[in-house]
Amino acid sequence: PLYSSAASDVYKRQSETKHTISYYIADEFKQFISAARTCAESAQANGNYFEWNYYVFFAIAFYTGMRKGEIHGLRWSDIDGKYISVKRSISQKVKGDDRITPPKNKSSIRTLQIPKPLIEILNEHKERCKIFDGFSEENYICGANKPLRDSTIQKRNIKFAQLAGIKTIRIHDFRHSHASLLANEGINIQEVARLSLIHISEPTRRVVIS
Numbered sequence: 001p002l003y004s005s006a007a008s009d010v011y012k013r014q015s016e017t018k019h020t021i022s023y024y025i026a027d028e029f030k031q032f033i034s035a036a037r038t039c040a041e042s043a044q045a046n047g048n049y050f051e052w053n054y055y056v057f058f059a060i061a062f063y064t065g066m067r068k069g070e071i072h073g074l075r076w077s078d079i080d081g082k083y084i085s086v087k088r089s090i091s092q093k094v095k096g097d098d099r100i101t102p103p104k105n106k107s108s109i110r111t112l113q114i115p116k117p118l119i120e121i122l123n124e125h126k127e128r129c130k131i132f133d134g135f136s137e138e139n140y141i142c143g144a145n146k147p148l149r150d151s152t153i154q155k156r157n158i159k160f161a162q163l164a165g166i167k168t169i170r171i172h173d174f175r176h177s178h179a180s181l182l183a184n185e186g187i188n189i190q191e192v193a194r195l196s197l198i199h200i201s202e203p204t205r206r207v208v209i210s
Helices: 007-012 028-043 051-064 069-073 117-132 150-164 173-184 189-194
Strands: 083-086 088-091 099-103 110-113 198-201 205-210
Touching: 028 051, 028 110, 028 150, 028 173, 051 069, 051 117, 051 150, 051 173
Parallel strands: none
Antiparallel strands: 083 110, 088 099, 198 205
16 A cells, blocks of 8 residues: 655555556656657658647646546647646547546636746647638647547557657656656645645545545
């Protein structure tokens, strides 16, 4: 079990579930996202701008800790200067249309401050999107008219990690990576919990990854 009053301890122990907690430290993510950017630049050189969506998806995941479904549901209208409003989540079905719902729970409806590196990535991406007809503030940030497919995201996840020469982690583990980043920067555990990245069970101070 995970019993700790320090957020950084969470990432040094095994999860209570069958999964072992895995995450990228900052240097590993730099290698990963550099590989993603190289792929996007190469695709753009051949006239394919869509590959940039995967680069942006993983940048959002790491720098905000948002869940996959929340990133799927993110529209340009949810960005207000230096802030992102998390208002919806999209789950994908094997059969039928995508399902749009509120985020996981009430506390998951939140406003996040956007780190400077991500602001630059989003601004750059928006300028690329604007060159195409049909651009709208209601477009999805990653995918425009339709969110990226889970299967293709996972394929890119594996590809970028292999190109970077680092381990492959689960998509959800980018949340762990963000929480680890905050902990290593000295962010208080209550603040990490407020961002819906972990839960603290009182009175034992038990830390649970969300």
